[in-house]
Amino acid sequence: MLQQLDSLDHWRNLPIKQQPVWPDPDAVAAVSAEIATLPPLVFAGEVDNLREKLGNAASGRAFLLQGGDCAETFAGATAEQIRNRIKTVLQMAVVLTYGASMPIVKMGRMAGQFAKPRSSDSETRGDVTLPAYRGDIVNGYDFTEGSRQADPQRLLKGYHTAASTINLVRAFTQGGFADLREVHSWNKGFAQNPANQKYERLATEIDRAIKFMEAAGADFDELKRVEFYTGHEGLLMDYERPMTRIDSRTSLPYNTSAHFLWIGERTRDLDGAHVDYFSKIRNPIGVKLGPSTSPDTALELIDKLDPDRVPGRLTFITRMGAGRIRDALPPLLEAVRDSGATPLWVTDPMHGNGMTTPTGYKTRRFDDVVDEVRGFFEAHRAAGTFPGGIHIELTGDDVTECLGGSEEIDEAALATRYESLCDPRLNHMQSLELAFLVAEELEKR
Ligand code: PEP
Ligand code: CO
Numbered sequence: 013m014l015q016q017l018d019s020l021d022h023w024r025n026l027p028i029k030q031q032p033v034w035p036d037p038d039a040v041a042a043v044s045a046e047i048a049t050l051p052p053l054v055f056a057g058e059v060d061n062l063r064e065k066l067g068n069a070a071s072g073r074a075f076l077l078q079g080g081d082c083a084e085t086f087a088g089a090t091a092e093q094i095r096n097r098i099k100t101v102l103q104m105a106v107v108l109t110y111g112a113s114m115p116i117v118k119m120g121r122m123a124g125q126f127a128k129p130r131s132s133d134s135e136t137r138g139d140v141t142l143p144a145y146r147g148d149i150v151n152g153y154d155f156t157e158g159s160r161q162a163d164p165q166r167l168l169k170g171y172h173t174a175a176s177t178i179n180l181v182r183a184f185t186q187g188g189f190a191d192l193r194e195v196h197s198w199n200k201g202f203a204q205n206p207a208n209q210k211y212e213r214l215a216t217e218i219d220r221a222i223k224f225m226e227a228a229g230a231d232f233d234e235l236k237r238v239e240f241y242t243g244h245e246g247l248l249m250d251y252e253r254p255m256t257r258i259d260s261r262t263s264l265p266y267n268t269s270a271h272f273l274w275i276g277e278r279t280r281d282l283d284g285a286h287v288d289y290f291s292k293i294r295n296p297i298g299v300k301l302g303p304s305t306s307p308d309t310a311l312e313l314i315d316k317l318d319p320d321r322v323p324g325r326l327t328f329i330t331r332m333g334a335g336r337i338r339d340a341l342p343p344l345l346e347a348v349r350d351s352g353a354t355p356l357w358v359t360d361p362m363h364g365n366g367m368t369t370p371t372g373y374k375t376r377r378f379d380d381v382v383d384e385v386r387g388f389f390e391a392h393r394a395a396g397t398f399p400g401g402i403h404i405e406l407t408g409d410d411v412t413e414c415l416g417g418s419e420e421i422d423e424a425a426l427a428t429r430y431e432s433l434c435d436p437r438l439n440h441m442q443s444l445e446l447a448f449l450v451a452e453e454l455e456k457r
Pocket of ligand 2: 082083363405434435
């Protein structure tokens with residue numbers, strides 16, 4: 013056991029990126045020690061179940077849908093916003109299940125997605141330079157010296173906000189709200205638009221099918237509850253390490269802050285702290301791969317993070333950009349396929365498609381998102397590998413952050429409701445539209 017704990021801390025000897033500068037390291041150590049005594053947010057058994065499900069997705073027998081905010085905020089952890097996001101994911105999942113006739117593994121970028129990697133350590137406005145905003149679990153977004161200073165009390169607030177979020181997620185998904193007989197009601201409260209209307213027609217078909225099966229005496233316990241998993245970028249080690257516990261049943265280490273964690277594009281160095289720490293925990297883990305990833309790097313990541321080739325253990329989340337995916341993805345798919353490894357391949361069609369408008373809004377074009385998704389499916393069809401999931405930044409609210417979609421949000425409209433503190437998210441309608449497009453691709457698969 014001692015040896016195991018030692019090895020869990022080996023990352024401390026390695027180069028580490030994207031950590032805040034804490035003004036008082038002792039205060040951080042004290043908070044981390046306190047977090048280590050708090051109850052786990054997820055349980056090892058659930059984590060193991062998810063790994064098995066992701067293994068199914070890796071071999072083409074299921075599909076992963078992962079969505080949520082770029083950066084969750086403490087203020088945004090309200091019942092209404094959480095409910096709208098869950099409803100959106102549930103609606104997308106219904107569209108995908110119906111289109112693909114295949115189980116959809118549902119997962120939020122939720123209940124812990126509070127820490128952000130940044131391209132620069134500082135931000136300058138006019139003649140004032142302050143530390144960059146690194147997410148609510150580190151510092152505040154307001155551009156003042158006090159707010160931008162890293163505050164370890166935020167680690168605790170992050171834990172408690174994640175706990176109340178996951179509590180609500182569990183209540184919504186286990187307590188009747190996610191019952192498939194509610195398929196119509198998930199669509200209520202959203203502005204009526206073409207995607208919602210298409211959804212409404214689908215919901216009517218599903219309703220009829222359920223009523224038919226009920227009349228025929230089928231038992232529908234399975235339809236009453238939904239398994240909904242949580243995931244976030246495992247970035248902030250002063251939080252992730254104390255949330256790591258040795259499971260009493262198996263004596264193995266699990267990160268109990270989320271079912272699934274991924275390593276970001278900026279912290280996936282083969283010899284860096286993050287890859288070492290993640291190689292030691294049992295959770296299914298993801299790694300983001302950008303367009304500069306070489307086939308050798310992908311193979312080395314597999315050897316480090318999944319030496320035993322456990323089904324569902326490793327997910328590669330590719331974020332190439334619409335303009336690059338058709339060149340950048342095939343060599344990775346081929347090299348990994350030829351090595352005999354079968355990670356789960358997921359597309360993140362958001363992070364390679366960022367742009368800034370002349371008016372200063374960070375945005376993405378819905379058409380680029382769709383194009384990257386299509387490129388992802390094409391590349392997998394050509395390589396004979398399985399396109400196993402989609403990872404997107406979305407909200408259930410009617411924000412105007414991404415350009416396009418059938419509502420045709422244009423540059424002028426971005427100003428009307430732009431709420432993200434970080435990257436632009438698909439709004440409720442754009443998310444549904446995307447689900448219909450992915451369902452079409454899955455039908456062709
Ligand atoms: C993210 O998922 O919000 C993110 C920062 O992505 P990436 O690591 O791909 O840049
Ligand atoms: Co983002």
